[in-house]
Amino acid sequence: MRIGFLGPCATFTDLAVRRLFPQEESVPYLTIPECIDAAAAGETEISVVPLENALEGSVNITLDYLVHEVPLRIIGEATAPIQQHLMVHPANAGGKEIELVCSHSHALAQCHKFLHHEFRGVPSQNTTSTAAAAMYVRDHPEVRAAAIGNGLAAEEYGLVIVKQDIHDYKYNHTRFVVLSSAPESMPLLPNESDFYKTTLMVTLPADRAGALHQVLSAFSWRKLNLSKIESRPMKTGLGKYFFIIDIDMKMEGILLPGAMAELEALGCSVKVLGSYPSYKI
Numbered sequence: 385m386r387i388g389f390l391g392p393c394a395t396f397t398d399l400a401v402r403r404l405f406p407q408e409e410s411v412p413y414l415t416i417p418e419c420i421d422a423a424a425a426g427e428t429e430i431s432v433v434p435l436e437n438a439l440e441g442s443v444n445i446t447l448d449y450l451v452h453e454v455p456l457r458i459i460g461e462a463t464a465p466i467q468q469h470l471m472v473h474p475a476n477a478g479g480k481e482i483e484l485v486c487s488h489s490h491a492l493a494q495c496h497k498f499l500h501h502e503f504r505g506v507p508s509q510n511t512t513s514t515a516a517a518a519m520y521v522r523d524h525p526e527v528r529a530a531a532i533g534n535g536l537a538a539e540e541y542g543l544v545i546v547k548q549d550i551h552d553y554k555y556n557h558t559r560f561v562v563l564s565s566a567p568e569s570m571p572l573l574p575n576e577s578d579f580y581k582t583t584l585m586v587t588l589p590a591d592r593a594g595a596l597h598q599v600l601s602a603f604s605w606r607k608l609n610l611s612k613i614e615s616r617p618m619k620t621g622l623g624k625y626f627f628i629i630d631i632d633m634k635m636e637g638i639l640l641p642g643a644m645a646e647l648e649a650l651g652c653s654v655k656v657l658g659s660y661p662s663y664k665i
């Protein structure tokens with residue numbers, strides 16, 4: 385089975401795929417949309433991308449791409465602890481001044497306080513992933529840039545870690561989603577999950593007072609626990625939003641279909657983005 389992931393080699397997504405699918409062939413894609421497209425086009429059976437970080441919130445490009453561009457399902461999720469390190473080219477390791485810090489926007493945000501205190505005034509540059517930043521630092525010793533990323537990236541790209549664990553808060557976890565066009569293609573993992581989630585996309589009827597309250601009550605009186613609710617722009621006009629709702633439960637025959645039918649009766653449109661096992665890795 386071919387597994388696409390946000391690459392290049394040694395991103396946090398790569399680490400997640402190595403933990404989740406150690407036996408499978410994995411294929412790096414340089415951007416999140418390219419990685420998602422690969423699964424939609426059948427180039428990969430599965431693609432894995434980051435969806436949410438405990439410090440920085442949703443990876444909007446993943447959510448929006450999933451909702452607006454491709455007919456894929458979420459077939460699994462994995463949450464992993466994230467440790468960010470600062471790394472430089474060996475030629476710049478002897479206390480030379482750093483003139484640029486580069487990384488994925490979420491990694492820069494996870495280290496915002498550190499950068500504010502230690503590298504005030506030093507420009508930062510977004511890259512498509514943390515490993516892409518490490519690759520850039522390897523290839524441009526003359527720039528005196530530092531990358532923020534994981535230990536495997538330092539090893540893979542021959543960089544020297546000058547400061548470990550620079551993320552601002554200890555509890556730094558990222559949630560990765562496993563996407564596929566075939567809901568049954570999630571390989572069975574050895575430590576079978578006993579925790580499931582269902583993700584719905586809900587669009588409210590236009591301009592109805594109390595509509596969101598009614599939506600929430602459809603879950604509330606059924607005692608369905610929501611673990612996330614987030615609004616995203618529909619991209620059709622200012623003030624037009626839809627909601628992504630995560631429910632701590634597997635799709636079954638009664639409660640969730642009942643809640644969805646109630647939402648539809650209220651005039652909402654409801655789409656299931658996936659009902660899937662959740663793993664801690």
Ligand SMILES: O=C(O)C(=O)Cc1ccccc1
Nearest residue numbers: 395396397488491513514558
């Ligand atoms: O860039 C990476 O390494 C990724 O996999 C995305 C990401 C970025 C920051 C924290 C977790 C995942």
